[in-house]
Amino acid sequence: MTEHTRIATQPIAGQKPGTSGLRKKTRVFMQPGYLENFVQSIWNGIGGIRGRTLVVGGDGRFFNESAIQTILKMAAASGAAKVIVGQNGFLSTPAASNLIRMRKADGGVILSASHNPGGPDEDFGIKYNIANGGPAPEGITQAIFEATETIDSYDIWEGPDADLSALGERDFGGMALEIVDPVDAYAALMEQLFDFDAIRALLAGGFRIRFDAMHAITGPYATEILENRLGAPRGSVVNAVPSPDFGGGHPDPNPVWAKDLMDAMHGPDAPDFGAASDGDGDRNMIVGRGAYVTPSDSLAVLAANAHLAPGYAGGLKGVARSMPTSCAVDRVAEARGMDCYATPTGWKFFGNLLDAGMATLCGEESAGTGSDHVREKDGLWAVLLWLNILAVKKQSVAEVMADHWAEFGRTYYSRHDYEAIDSDVANRLVDDLRAELGGLPGWTHDGLVIESAEDFSYTDPVDGSVAAKQGLQIRFEGGARVVMRLSGTGTEGATLRVYLERFDPQDFGQDPQAALAPVIAAADVLAGISKRTGRTGPDVIT
Numbered sequence: 001m002t003e004h005t006r007i008a009t010q011p012i013a014g015q016k017p018g019t020s021g022l023r024k025k026t027r028v029f030m031q032p033g034y035l036e037n038f039v040q041s042i043w044n045g046i047g048g049i050r051g052r053t054l055v056v057g058g059d060g061r062f063f064n065e066s067a068i069q070t071i072l073k074m075a076a077a078s079g080a081a082k083v084i085v086g087q088n089g090f091l092s093t094p095a096a097s098n099l100i101r102m103r104k105a106d107g108g109v110i111l112s113a114s115h116n117p118g119g120p121d122e123d124f125g126i127k128y129n130i131a132n133g134g135p136a137p138e139g140i141t142q143a144i145f146e147a148t149e150t151i152d153s154y155d156i157w158e159g160p161d162a163d164l165s166a167l168g169e170r171d172f173g174g175m176a177l178e179i180v181d182p183v184d185a186y187a188a189l190m191e192q193l194f195d196f197d198a199i200r201a202l203l204a205g206g207f208r209i210r211f212d213a214m215h216a217i218t219g220p221y222a223t224e225i226l227e228n229r230l231g232a233p234r235g236s237v238v239n240a241v242p243s244p245d246f247g248g249g250h251p252d253p254n255p256v257w258a259k260d261l262m263d264a265m266h267g268p269d270a271p272d273f274g275a276a277s278d279g280d281g282d283r284n285m286i287v288g289r290g291a292y293v294t295p296s297d298s299l300a301v302l303a304a305n306a307h308l309a310p311g312y313a314g315g316l317k318g319v320a321r322s323m324p325t326s327c328a329v330d331r332v333a334e335a336r337g338m339d340c341y342a343t344p345t346g347w348k349f350f351g352n353l354l355d356a357g358m359a360t361l362c363g364e365e366s367a368g369t370g371s372d373h374v375r376e377k378d379g380l381w382a383v384l385l386w387l388n389i390l391a392v393k394k395q396s397v398a399e400v401m402a403d404h405w406a407e408f409g410r411t412y413y414s415r416h417d418y419e420a421i422d423s424d425v426a427n428r429l430v431d432d433l434r435a436e437l438g439g440l441p442g443w444t445h446d447g448l449v450i451e452s453a454e455d456f457s458y459t460d461p462v463d464g465s466v467a468a469k470q471g472l473q474i475r476f477e478g479g480a481r482v483v484m485r486l487s488g489t490g491t492e493g494a495t496l497r498v499y500l501e502r503f504d505p506q507d508f509g510q511d512p513q514a515a516l517a518p519v520i521a522a523a524d525v526l527a528g529i530s531k532r533t534g535r536t537g538p539d540v541i542t
């Protein structure tokens, strides 16, 4: 057995995983022992890693490689049999999920703070995924958190760093270390699911696309799949080289942070189809020429049309959305006789439904869509499914949306984020509104009448586990809705998310903010948002 060193340590407060792993400022992670404590707590929380196989990779942000070196040395010291790492430490989140499944690994460690900016003064994150390829469920993240509260030592092999650039398998501190191409297996999976010939023909026929990788991890994936394999002209993928600080931007694919793409898609010589992905490649933004598609609408369109792609030709077993995601997909499910589940925010809640074959397609309003092909949301997958659908339907994005609304009605939807507000103010706002929920039915404002108000609690239909306090949900007569919750991915103060929607069966041409104006006003009156936060409006509207 390889020599390893046991280093004494003490618990560090606040190592509690949120919506998607532990996220902190990069400098916090770089403090001596911080990463080591958390990694050892993962091993302790899952019952050790002796003899096990893990997949490790990240989105290439600042500190990615050095964190991976530490994790490898700690895996070797704790007796892991094998670790599979993406070349240069790169793996998109969906590609990591796929590798865990394909290689029958026992789990994986993914380094990313996703859509949060990267760099020494920005954010870093780490998350553990289980053998099904999906984020660890709450029971496991809780066990990991408890381990961080009692840790007194960690084990590490103090050998030289691994060369992460050389493909192949070798010994590393008594453990097998295999470096794999990050793109190959993922691209092969996409070829199985989609009709690449049809998409190739679409692109060869002059259909122009622009994919903005936002200087993040999907660059190499999109270049290989869209340009090399599907024949999109060189340059169709922009910002394709991952950079440690994402070119100084927010790798968050929404109209605010992907403004370049929005401008290009609304400009005079706009391509036919635009898309973007986030830091770790699990989110997607879809935009047609002059036609932005909200993530909630995108989920509904994919649910209605997925059967046009070979991987889903047999139909969908069911669909699932996070509770704050709009009810547009529910209307598709109802019309097509499919089950539809509403889960708390965060992909970890979809895992059981996918494993049990109760849902095939899942999505969140935050630009995440995915299916049972992996156990994470998957940005490029959504782009390819859209392209496959467009290739079969021979319609523009705008035409697909118009047809969809004509069939199912339009659910106007928007999310208003109030970022970095004082945590006490945010908690009080939510607590006070929660305390009032019972008395709200019947409350009216500007013609809106509250039908029901609840503090969302989810009982997993597969294992019976309960997740309480997952957001305040207020429904109005006629199908309008407000949801409020605090973000679980931020690293500074609190972020209040206000989700707004209103159903309209016949008028599809309104500006969403105008269509939602009464709902927005009611939300402010109900929670006293501007009064309590002192803000005149949200920081980000998506």
Ligand code: VG1
Pocket: 019, 020, 113, 114, 115, 278, 282, 283, 322, 345, 346, 347, 364, 365, 366, 368, 486, 487, 488, 489, 490, 497
């Ligand atoms: C946000 C989104 C949520 C998503 C999560 C992780 O969480 O709202 O839908 O699952 O980020 O996405 P929160 O708690 O900040 O609202 V990613 O792309 O960071 O892995």
Ligand code: CO
Pocket: 093, 114, 115, 278, 279, 280, 281, 282, 283
């Ligand atoms: Co992400």
